Amino acid sequence: MSDHLSAPMDLKLRDVETASRMMRRYYRTVKETMRAMAGYLPAMRWWPGKKLLARHIWLDSLHADMLRLRTLDLRYPRVDVEDNADVNLLFTLEKIPTAPTDEQFLHSVYEIIKPSMIKALNEYLDASDPLDDAPSHLYLKRVIDELNMELQEYDKIMRESPGAANADEHGEWITAISGALSSCGGFHGPDQPINPSAASVLEGLVYELPMEGGRDASWMPAVTQVSPRPARNxxxxxxxxxxxxxxxxxxxxxxxxxxxxxxxxxxxxxxxxxxxxxxxxxxxxxxxxxxxxxxxxxxxxxxxxxxxxxxxxxxxxxxxxxxxxxxxxxxxxxxxxxxxxxxxxxxxxxxxxxxxxxxxxxxxxxxxxxxxxxxxxxxxxxxxxxxxxxxxxxxxxxxxxxxxxxxxxxxxxxxxxxxxxxxxxxxxxx
Ligand SMILES: [Fe+2]
Ligand SMILES: [Fe+2]
Incomplete structure (x- = not known):
C-alpha cells in the first residue's frame, strides 16, 4: 500500500541544490518519525511493541544522523537543516502519536511510513549519479538495508503474537494520516498543502505524554517493583x-x-x-x-x-x-x-x-x-x-x-x- 506517498513527481536529479533539498526532507522525515516513536513509547502497553520501538528509535537516530551529515555536505547551511520549511510534512508526522490504539500507531509507522521511505530512497538511488553522488548512495543503501530489517522485525512480532490485532487500515485516523502524507508532497517533496478532509481529522489532535508508562495488559498490577522482603539467600x-x-x-x-x-x-x-x-x-x-x-x-x-x-x-x-x-x-x-x-x-x-x-x-x-x-x-x-x-x-x-x-x-x-x-x-x- 501507499505507493503514492513516495512518488509525487518524476525524479530527475541533476543538481546539488535539488539533491540537498530532498536529502533534508528525508532527514526531517526520519528524525520526526523517530521523535513520534519516542513520544509514543511510554504510552505503548504491548511489551513486544515497546521493545521494538526502543530498538528502532536508536537505529532511526543513526539514519537521521547520516542523512543530516549528507545534507550538510551538499552545501546546505547548518542552521537551515533544522528549520521548519517542510511544514505540512512536519504537521502530519507530529500527529502520528495521536493514534487511537497501539495497533494503529504501529500500522502507521511500519505499514505506511517506513515502506514508503524505502521506496522513496530507492527512487533517489535510481535517479542520482552513483559517482557524483556516491556518499548519498553509500548512506542510503545502509538506511534501506536497516529499514528492511526493521520491517522484518515488525513482521516477526506480529506473527509470533497471536493476540496482536491488526489495525483497520480503512479506519478514519489511518485514512487521514495516509491522505495527509500523500497530499503533503510525500517524502521527496516539495512541500504542499494537505488535502482538506485529512487536515480536518488531524487538526485538533494533540498528543500528550501519559502520566504513567504503559505496561502490558497481561501483567498483574503492583505499586512498587522493590520487594518489601529483603533477600534471604x-x-x-x-x-x-x-x-x-x-x-x-x-x-x-x-x-x-x-x-x-x-x-x-x-x-x-x-x-x-x-x-x-x-x-x-x-x-x-x-x-x-x-x-x-x-x-x-x-x-x-x-x-x-x-x-x-x-x-x-x-x-x-x-x-x-x-x-x-x-x-x-x-x-x-x-x-x-x-x-x-x-x-x-x-x-x-x-x-x-x-x-x-x-x-x-x-x-x-x-x-x-x-x-x-x-x-x-x-x-x-x-x-x-x-x-x-x-x-x-x-x-x-x-x-x-x-x-x-x-x-x-x-x-x-x-x-x-x-x-x-x-x-x-x-x-x-x-
Ligand atoms: Fe542507564
Ligand atoms: Fe540501565
Whole structure:
C-alpha cells in the first residue's frame, strides 16, 4: 500500500541544490518519525511493541544522523537543516502519536511510513549519479538495508503474537494520516498543502505524554517493583538484581519522553537520548531473560511497574531525568561490584549483563549532564547536584513508606514467587 506517498513527481536529479533539498526532507522525515516513536513509547502497553520501538528509535537516530551529515555536505547551511520549511510534512508526522490504539500507531509507522521511505530512497538511488553522488548512495543503501530489517522485525512480532490485532487500515485516523502524507508532497517533496478532509481529522489532535508508562495488559498490577522482603539467600539476591534490571523500562521511557517533549533541541541531544532509550530497554530485557531462565514469568511472578513515573511524573519529564541521572551516577560502581560478586558465585550470565550494563552507563552519565544543562538552564552545577540528592532521597522515602504502610501491592507476587521457587527446589531453608 501507499505507493503514492513516495512518488509525487518524476525524479530527475541533476543538481546539488535539488539533491540537498530532498536529502533534508528525508532527514526531517526520519528524525520526526523517530521523535513520534519516542513520544509514543511510554504510552505503548504491548511489551513486544515497546521493545521494538526502543530498538528502532536508536537505529532511526543513526539514519537521521547520516542523512543530516549528507545534507550538510551538499552545501546546505547548518542552521537551515533544522528549520521548519517542510511544514505540512512536519504537521502530519507530529500527529502520528495521536493514534487511537497501539495497533494503529504501529500500522502507521511500519505499514505506511517506513515502506514508503524505502521506496522513496530507492527512487533517489535510481535517479542520482552513483559517482557524483556516491556518499548519498553509500548512506542510503545502509538506511534501506536497516529499514528492511526493521520491517522484518515488525513482521516477526506480529506473527509470533497471536493476540496482536491488526489495525483497520480503512479506519478514519489511518485514512487521514495516509491522505495527509500523500497530499503533503510525500517524502521527496516539495512541500504542499494537505488535502482538506485529512487536515480536518488531524487538526485538533494533540498528543500528550501519559502520566504513567504503559505496561502490558497481561501483567498483574503492583505499586512498587522493590520487594518489601529483603533477600534471604543468594537465589533471592539474583532475583532482586534481575527484577531491578527488568524494571529499567522507566529509564528507557524517560529519554524517549525527553525526545518528544523538547522540540527543536540540538541534534546531538536527540542522538544521545535515542541510544540511551535503547540501552535501557536492553537492560530490562537482560533482567527478563535471567528471570525467564530461572522459571519466573514476566509481570506475573514478579512485578513490572512504572513506579518512578508514578512518584514524580506530575512534576514534569525533566524531574524524571533528574532522578534518572542521579541514580545512574552510582551505576558504574554498583555494576562493577555486582559483576565481581556474580563472578565469584559463578553466575556468569548475570556477571556479563552487569559488565555490559556498566559500559552503557558511562555513556548515559554524559547524556544526562548534557540534557540537564539544556532543560534546567537556570540551575548552577551545585544546584543540580543538590536537587538530584533531594529527589533521590524523596524516592527512597516514597518506596520506604509503601513498604512500611503495606501499600506496595507486592503480596501476590511474593506468594507466586515462593511457590515457584519451592517447586523448582530453590526456596530458602526455613
Ligand atoms: Fe540501565
Ligand atoms: Fe542507564
Amino acid at each position: 543468594f537465589t533471592e539476591e539474583q532475583i532482586a538484581a534481575a527484577v531491578d534490571h527488568a524494571n529499567e523500562v522507566w529509564a528507557s521511557e524517560t529519554p524517549a519522553a525527553l525526545i518528544w517533549e523538547y522540540k527543536n533541541m540540538p541534534w546531538e541531544l536527540y542522538h544521545g537520548a535515542a541510544r540511551w532509550c535503547y540501552d535501557e530497554i536492553r537492560h530490562a530485557m537482560m533482567g527478563v531473560e535471567r528471570l525467564t531462565d530461572m522459571g519466573l514469568e514476566v509481570g506475573v511472578d514478579y512485578p513490572m511497574v512504572p513506579d518512578h513515573w508514578r512518584a514524580f511524573r506530575s512534576r514534569g519529564v525533566r524531574h524524571l531525568l533528574l532522578l534518572l541521572h542521579r541514580l545512574e551516577q552510582g551505576g558504574p560502581r554498583n555494576k562493577s561490584s555486582m559483576k565481581t560478586k556474580f563472578m565469584e558465585k559463578n553466575d556468569l550470565a548475570a556477571a556479563q549483563d552487569c559488565d555490559y550494563d556498566w559500559a552503557d552507563e558511562s555513556g548515559h552519565i554524559s547524556y544526562g549532564v548534557a540534557w540537564l544543562k539544556a532543560v534546567f538552564p537556570e540551575w548552577s552545577k551545585q544546584q543540580t547536584i543538590d536537587e538530584g540528592n533531594n529527589i533521590a532521597q524523596e524516592w527512597s522515602a516514597w518506596i520506604g513508606s509503601h513498604h512500611v504502610n503495606g501499600t506496595h501491592g507486592y503480596e501476590g507476587f511474593l506468594e507466586r514467587m515462593d511457590k515457584k521457587l519451592e517447586a523448582l527446589g530453590l526456596a530458602p531453608d526455613k
